Amino acid sequence: MTTSHSGSARHKERLDSVAEDVLRNVRFNRGFILWMGFLSAVLLVCLYAYVIQLRKGLGVTGLRDITSWGMYISQFVFFVATSLIGMLISSVLGLIGYKWVKPIARIAEIIAVAFAAVAGLVIISDMGRPDRFTYLFMYGRIQSPILWDVTVVTTYLLVSLMLWFIPLVPDLAIAKDRLEGRPKLLVKVYEILSIKWVNHPKQVEILNSTIRILLILIVPLAFAIHTVTSWLFALTPRAGWDSSIFGPYFISGAFVSGTAAVIIAMYFYRKSYKLEKYLTDFHFEKIGRVLALVSIVYIYFNINEFLVPAYKMKALDSIHLQELFSGEYALLFWGVQLFGLLIPTILLLFRQFRKPLPMMVIALFVLAGSWLKRILIVVPPQAHPFLPVQNVPIQWVIYKPTLIESLVTLATLILVLMIITILSKLFPVLPIQELAEEENADLEKQEFNN
Amino acid sequence: MTWQFFKQIPMSEKKKKEVPEDSKLDDIVESSRRDFLKKVGIVGAASVTGAAAIYAGYRHEKEKPSGEMVKVLTEDNRLVEIPKEQVKDYKPDLKALQTRGRVGLKGKKWVMVLDLSKCRNARKCVAACQGAHHLRPYEYHINTLVMQESHNTPAYYMPKTCQHCDNPPCVSVCPVDATFKRQDGIVLIDNERCIGCRFCMAACPYSARMFHWQKPKGEEADKGQEYNIELNVPQKKGTISKCLFSADRLREGMLPYCVSACPNGVFYFGDENENAVTNGTTKETVILSELLEKNGAYRLMPELGTKPRVYYLPPKNRIFEFKQWTPPEYIETT
Numbered sequence: 001m002t003t004s005h006s007g008s009a010r011h012k013e014r015l016d017s018v019a020e021d022v023l024r025n026v027r028f029n030r031g032f033i034l035w036m037g038f039l040s041a042v043l044l045v046c047l048y049a050y051v052i053q054l055r056k057g058l059g060v061t062g063l064r065d066i067t068s069w070g071m072y073i074s075q076f077v078f079f080v081a082t083s084l085i086g087m088l089i090s091s092v093l094g095l096i097g098y099k100w101v102k103p104i105a106r107i108a109e110i111i112a113v114a115f116a117a118v119a120g121l122v123i124i125s126d127m128g129r130p131d132r133f134t135y136l137f138m139y140g141r142i143q144s145p146i147l148w149d150v151t152v153v154t155t156y157l158l159v160s161l162m163l164w165f166i167p168l169v170p171d172l173a174i175a176k177d178r179l180e181g182r183p184k185l186l187v188k189v190y191e192i193l194s195i196k197w198v199n200h201p202k203q204v205e206i207l208n209s210t211i212r213i214l215l216i217l218i219v220p221l222a223f224a225i226h227t228v229t230s231w232l233f234a235l236t237p238r239a240g241w242d243s244s245i246f247g248p249y250f251i252s253g254a255f256v257s258g259t260a261a262v263i264i265a266m267y268f269y270r271k272s273y274k275l276e277k278y279l280t281d282f283h284f285e286k287i288g289r290v291l292a293l294v295s296i297v298y299i300y301f302n303i304n305e306f307l308v309p310a311y312k313m314k315a316l317d318s319i320h321l322q323e324l325f326s327g328e329y330a331l332l333f334w335g336v337q338l339f340g341l342l343i344p345t346i347l348l349l350f351r352q353f354r355k356p357l358p359m360m361v362i363a364l365f366v367l368a369g370s371w372l373k374r375i376l377i378v379v380p381p382q383a384h385p386f387l388p389v390q391n392v393p394i395q396w397v398i399y400k401p402t403l404i405e406s407l408v409t410l411a412t413l414i415l416v417l418m419i420i421t422i423l424s425k426l427f428p429v430l431p432i433q434e435l436a437e438e439e440n441a442d443l444e445k446q447e448f449n450n
Numbered sequence: 451m452t453w454q455f456f457k458q459i460p461m462s463e464k465k466k467k468e469v470p471e472d473s474k475l476d477d478i479v480e481s482s483r484r485d486f487l488k489k490v491g492i493v494g495a496a497s498v499t500g501a502a503a504i505y506a507g508y509r510h511e512k513e514k515p516s517g518e519m520v521k522v523l524t525e526d527n528r529l530v531e532i533p534k535e536q537v538k539d540y541k542p543d544l545k546a547l548q549t550r551g552r553v554g555l556k557g558k559k560w561v562m563v564l565d566l567s568k569c570r571n572a573r574k575c576v577a578a579c580q581g582a583h584h585l586r587p588y589e590y591h592i593n594t595l596v597m598q599e600s601h602n603t604p605a606y607y608m609p610k611t612c613q614h615c616d617n618p619p620c621v622s623v624c625p626v627d628a629t630f631k632r633q634d635g636i637v638l639i640d641n642e643r644c645i646g647c648r649f650c651m652a653a654c655p656y657s658a659r660m661f662h663w664q665k666p667k668g669e670e671a672d673k674g675q676e677y678n679i680e681l682n683v684p685q686k687k688g689t690i691s692k693c694l695f696s697a698d699r700l701r702e703g704m705l706p707y708c709v710s711a712c713p714n715g716v717f718y719f720g721d722e723n724e725n726a727v728t729n730g731t732t733k734e735t736v737i738l739s740e741l742l743e744k745n746g747a748y749r750l751m752p753e754l755g756t757k758p759r760v761y762y763l764p765p766k767n768r769i770f771e772f773k774q775w776t777p778p779e780y781i782e783t784t
Contacts, residue, residue, distance in 0.1 A: 056664060056665075057662065057663055057664045057665060057687045057688055058646070058661070058663050058688065059663035059664035059782075063663070064663060065651070065657070065659075065660050065661055065663075066657075068648045068651045068652065068661060069648065069652060123647075126647070126648075127645055127646050127647055127688075128644070128645070128646015128647070128648070128661065128662070128687075128688030128689055128690075129644065129645050129646040129688045129689060132626075132643075132644075132645045132646075133645070135626045135643065135645050136625055136626060136645070138626075139626040139627050139628075139643065140625060140626065141624065141625060141626065141627050143622055144622070144623050144624055144625040144626075144649070145623060145649075146623070146625035146647060146649060147625050150625075232649070232652075233652075235623065235653070236619065236623075236652050236653045236655075237619070237653075237655050237754050238652070238655070382652070385655070385657045386655045386656065386657070386751060387595060387610060387656060387657050387750075388595055388596070388597070389657070390593065390595050390596060390777065391588065391590075391593055391594075391595075391777045391780065392588050392780055393588055393780040393781060393782050394779075394780075395782070396588075
């Protein structure tokens with residue numbers, strides 16, 4: 001990771017140039033203020049929708065006794081899924097020794113932190129009695145998967161936050177003297193957060209070993225959070241949820257949506273932060289291959305998840321599958337599978353599609369498809385329970401999300417965007433110190449030339 | 451207690467109960483007189499003028515024992531004697547209701563048997579239940595469903611309650627111990643505890659649970675009433691509600707609301723430990739094991755391993771024709 005080259009003049013030169021390029025974006029400029037203002041305005045409208053829900057009850061949503069989990073739970077699953085990318089990029093790929101992940105690792109951690117932080121709030125939006133949230137800690141029963149979920153999601157959030165912050169410390173120390181013209185408060189924050197970093201070899205040693213421990217720790221944690229999330233469904237006997245591969249099915253899907261999110265973020269920072277020098281075509285080429293790989297794995301799990309029950313056509317499974325293949329949800333199902341997964345995967349196999357712009361477009365489709373896929377996982381299995389649905393109001397039978405519900409769901413997405421914006425606008429989005437290390441720079445060039 | 455656990459209260463007696471007894475009226479008069487004297491007493495003590503006499507009168511009044519004693523049976527079956535003026539009507543507070551509600555009735559193992567050959571879909575069980583638990587016409591603790599296994603097997607009606615499983619999936623997944631299994635076999639829901647996550651609804655294969663999506667029907671009427679976990683009234687917005695086997699009625703030695711409301715003799719209810727169940731319509735008590743054995747009883751979805759406490763007798767030899775029922779159009783009301 002960080003090795004001391006303080007004596008080298010070339011290193012100093014390179015550090016200056018990297019720091020300038022990266023820190024150029026750390027500022028309260030007009031774009032930032034307008035964007036945050038816009039997000040806040042929309043958030044206020046959405047919060048008003050939540051106030052209505054609080055007052056009148058969950059009846060303002062499309063949820064009813066038949067389909068009692070809908071958009072909120074889907075959003076929760078989607079958020080937990082997307083946050084898993086922090087683990088894949090910095091930990092799995094980083095520990096294997098891929099150097100090209102270095103400039104992307106922090107972006108992945110930012111996404112992990114933002115999505116994991118808001119996932120808990122999504123759950124609260126789905127609660128009938130959010131005022132009793134603390135009961136989970138006062139009366140929690142360990143055999144309930146919800147307890148497992150709360151435990152692992154909070155732990156994952158904390159470790160992800162540390163994995164964002166600890167590698168940031170040297171950068172904060174570098175940056176604190178280079179923030180002319182920024183608000184004094186920001187400089188002060190940098191000074192405090194850089195916790196007296198002077199790049200002493202002892203400090204470097206502690207930093208590196210801490211990061212290493214966290215990178216190893218986060219692997220089982222990330223697997224745990226999404227496996228447990230899949231168990232919220234798989235531990236019930238309902239057709240469509242009652243699946244023994246739900247854990248790996250969810251994890252493989254999580255990598256798809258997370259990688260897509262990272263690609264979109266990379267493209268955005270490259271363009272609007274003018275970081276073409278650091279987020280190069282080479283990096284897009286590499287992450288494109290990752291997306292292709294995880295998508296292929298996900299397709300494999302999809303085949304297992306749908307083909308195996310479809311072959312047997314057990315009574316309730318067959319109703320569920322017919323709804324997906326040719327019934328109520330057919331359009332959504334085939335749209336998601338084709339445009340959100342299959343076609344993007346095929347395109348990504350070709351080199352010309354692994355360029356920044358086409359990749360960004362593909363990633364948008366994949367991300368939207370991932371979100372809709374969560375709806376398909378959560379909603380349809382509830383429509384046909386074991387016993388017939390009878391003698392209820394007609395609108396209870398088919399779930400249709402309402403405007404209020406959609407606004408509350410949007411609120412959580414806005415919170416994610418706000419966290420991402422703050423973390424990437426007020427702090428360096430690329431690791432300055434690491435990028436300034438010449439050996440890496442050379443290595444990257446070499447790799448790219450090959 | 452014997453097979454006659456369930457009181458069969460004649461109508462005349464029921465009516466009598468509703469009229470306040472004379473002695474009660476006396477109590478009310480007595481206590482208001484004392485309240486008055488007490489107030490006067492306080493004023494008297496505070497003033498300097500000659501109110502001392504009244505105060506003394508009050509003291510005398512308070513301390514004077516009437517000498518009358520009454521015999522009272524305590525909870526642990528001891529017969530004791532206490533002065534008459536110390537007798538107060540027992541009204542359990544929330545804590546007492548919650549404690550006894552979570553423990554259940556000692557030594558009992560409640561069980562329900564439904565004879566489907568007798569169900570004509572009168573839906574009196576549904577109405578009685580909704581009346582007792584303050585539910586809307588489309589909010590169910592019990593619902594009668596039209597069942598048909600395949601197109602060439604006959605259709606029949608099946609009243610469906612909570613199955614009060616001995617291995618309840620809902621209880622396993624509840625994160626806060628809001629829904630729980632009592633020692634007498636009943637699965638209850640505590641709406642003072644429920645956080646409204648609806649995991650229990652997702653886990654229940656019998657769709658036995660309902661959620662208060664909006665403010666409950668009886669919210670205004672039930673305001674101020676102490677929450678009785680065994681009746682689940684007052685119902686609460688944002689929490690789960692479900693069939694309780696009428697735990698409040700069982701505590702009073704009576705049959706559940708649905709059971710006694712059925713006009714067609716569908717329901718049997720009783721204690722598995724006593725091996726006896728009573729028919730809610732005929733009030734006839736029969737041997738549980740014989741009833742199950744002779745009629746080919748079954749439980750719903752035994753393959754799921756939930757071990758329901760509700761048994762069904764198949765709809766064979768029906769003495770009436772199956773009439774297809776068209777449900778009214780249920781419209782959500784606030």
